[in-house]
Amino acid sequence: MLINKPADLRPSEITDRRYFERRRELLKGGAAAAVGLAAPGLLALSPAAAAKIKFEQLKRSELSADEELTPYESVTSYNNFYEFSTDKKEPAELARNFKSRPWTITVEGEIGQPKTFDVDELIKLFPPEERIYRLRCVEAWSMVIPWVGFPLGNLIRSLAPTSRAKFVEFETLHDPERMPGQRPSLFGGSLEWPYREGLRIDEAMHPLTILAVGLYGEELPGQNGAPIRLVVPWKYGFKSIKSIVRIRLVEQQPVNTWQAQAPGEYGFFANVNPDVAHPRWSQARERRVGDFFKRPTLPFNGYADQVADLYRGMDPRKLY
Amino acid sequence: MPVGSERAPDPQRWFRRLKPLVFLACLGPAAMLSYRAMTGTLGAEPIDEITGVTGQWTLRMLLITLLITPLRQLTGWHGLIRWRRMLGLFAFSYAVLHFLTYVVLDQFFAWNFIIEDIIEHPYVLVGFTAFILLLPLAFTSTDAMVRRLGGRRWRRLHRLAYLVPVLGVLHFWWQVKSDISEPAVYSLLLSVLLASRLRRPQPRATGAAPPATPG
Known part of the structure; x- marks a missing residue:
């Protein structure tokens, strides 16, 4: 039959x-x-x-960097996104048809009431603006990217966090069907899935910290973390978690994926610091993608004036 | 056809005839890199790309060179030996390109940074050591040098060809952030190639060996 x-x-x-x-x-x-x-x-x-969703008439934030932009082509073809591939060129191809809508983000934990948002609903609630930020990868290359996003703090404040909300934990989509890099390989997976990141609550509430939903005035391409990702410009790139599905406010400091992977090499804070070398390579200089000569790396990726206060009294060597 | 040109069929001749083709094939990756450089298709980080490609071809050429001897033993195609020196020199050439990419393109002669990099970072030190160890091998690759050193000493020196790829794979493995599959494949191939040398058939007398010394 x-x-x-x-x-x-x-x-x-x-x-x-x-x-x-x-x-x-x-x-x-x-x-x-x-x-x-x-x-x-x-x-x-x-x-x-x-x-492609276009964001019209974006206001450029005053927190934007006044530097030459890395071309769109480079920003969208050189990506560390292990959910697709450990090769930096491959995510652009493998994420080409990534379906980033419909998409929901659940915010839960130490807040009044757990809430699930559709990503487009979030964009309506928190109108994005343009933020031009430097991005410094832990691998010693950097870019200047015009993100489209809104402060994470605005979202968190709107949900009335409790006094126990000391940290914020983020989680990327775990769906090996759509993210081929999450499928087990012959030599074991490349990372523990889902990818997790975390911030201290004051870092999360800092005006520089944004949830980005686009770049160059358009929606985020799959390889850049569609449809919504974190951008924390004074930390190494791996902190800026992509394709977020869950945000959890918690009391204990979470363990982020790279810290779990290699605790001696990647910490929780991961603030850009030219004086603290990665155990395997130097962090003193970086190459801006597209440049020939390397340039010196700045403390906090050049955002020291805005964020150094957050770490007053802490040992900078513990902030890697 | 003149009668004098008749010869016994010599299958080994093919290896001599094919050698120019092998030479061209070995130039392929370098030609491809040049082409991509000229057409601007090396990606967002061209220096990174050139470093990766030249490093990988150094390793591949080293492994291919090590493949010659076991392949000869397996197939009896002894003419393969005609290619070995050339393949080894290609491995060296890609290593030179890899090293120059690092010194010129990546660091642009910033010697203080280069020296610090070599001393402080084990993977750089291992790669640098492997490169230094390749120099005497390339230097003594000519017939004249073989004669000057004498076969025994030359062979002993050229055992470094086993050590260099071990260092090369280590150099690769040490810089991987999490996905070890590529260096693992190289390790596996290298292990097979090295293991094939452990059980080389020893010339042995057949039958019961008589006591070596009289009682």
């Missing part, structure tokens, strides 16, 4: 909610969009090209 009765409507024929909700805009948007609506099958062939 045939149990699988063919559905009247194939999934490929269903217009994505995003297009449906933006139908008036799309109609105004001209021929390309009109073709897309008339023939959803065509859209399915090139979802990335058709679906």
Whole structure:
């Protein structure tokens, strides 16, 4: 007996909610969009090209760095995103068709009431602005990226954290179907999944700390942590966790993935510090992607004026 | 066809004839790198890319060179020996490119940083040591040098060809952040190649050996 009765409507024929909700805009948007609506099958062939959300009329934050931007092409083709691959060139290819909508983020723990947000709902609640930040990777390369995001502190404040909320823990999506780097390999997985990161509550509430939902005025590409990621510009890049699905306010200091992986090499704080070498390589200099000559690395990645106070009285050698 | 050109069929001749092709094939990765450099397709961090590619081909060439002897024993294609020196020199050439990429492109002759890097970071030190150990091998690769050293001493010196890839794999392994699969594959291949040398058939007298010394 045939149990699988063919559905009247194939999934490929269903217009994505995003297009449906933006139908008036799309109609105004001209021929390309009109073709897309008339023939959803065509859209399915090139979802990335058709679906890119653009953030219009962004306000540039005063906290932005005034430096030459790293080209879009470099920002989106040189990525450490082990959920896709340990090779820096591969995530761009492997994340090309990553579906980052619909997407929900659950905020829980030491707050009044756990809450789950749709990412687009979050964007409406906390209108993003442009933040140009330096990004310094622990591997001694750096970029300047125009993020689109909003302060994490705004979200946390709106949820009334309790007095026991001393730290914030973040978690990346764990879905080996969509993130091929999470599938077990012959020599064991590359990291423990899901990827976790953490901040002290005052770091999380700091105005420089943002949740980014885009770059260069457009939605985040998959390889850059779509649809929503953390950006903490005075810490090494691995702290800026990508593709977040869970934010938890906790009392105890969480263990972040890289710290668990190699406690002697990666700490909890991971503040950029030219004077504390990584055990295997120097952190004194960095190469800005696209430059030939290396440049000296600055304490706190050049954000010392804004953040050094957070660590007053702490041993900087413990802050790696 | 003149009668005088008739010779016994010599399968070893093929190795001589194919040698130029092998030479061109070994140039392939370098040619590819140059092409990518000229077309600007080395990616966001070209120096990083060149360092990686030249390092990997150094290791691969070292392993391919080590493959010659076991392959000869396995197949009886003794003409393969004609390629070995060339392959070894290609390994050395890629090592030179790798080293120069580091000194010129990556560090741009910042000797104080280079020296500090070599002294303080074990993986750099191991890689540097491997490179230094390759120098006498390349230097003594000519027929004249073999004659000057004498076969026995030359062979003893060239046992460094076993040590250098061990250091090379270590140099690679030591800088991996978490995914060890690539260096693990190199280690595995290298172990097989080195192990194949442990049980080289010893010439042994057949039958019961008579006592060596009279009672």
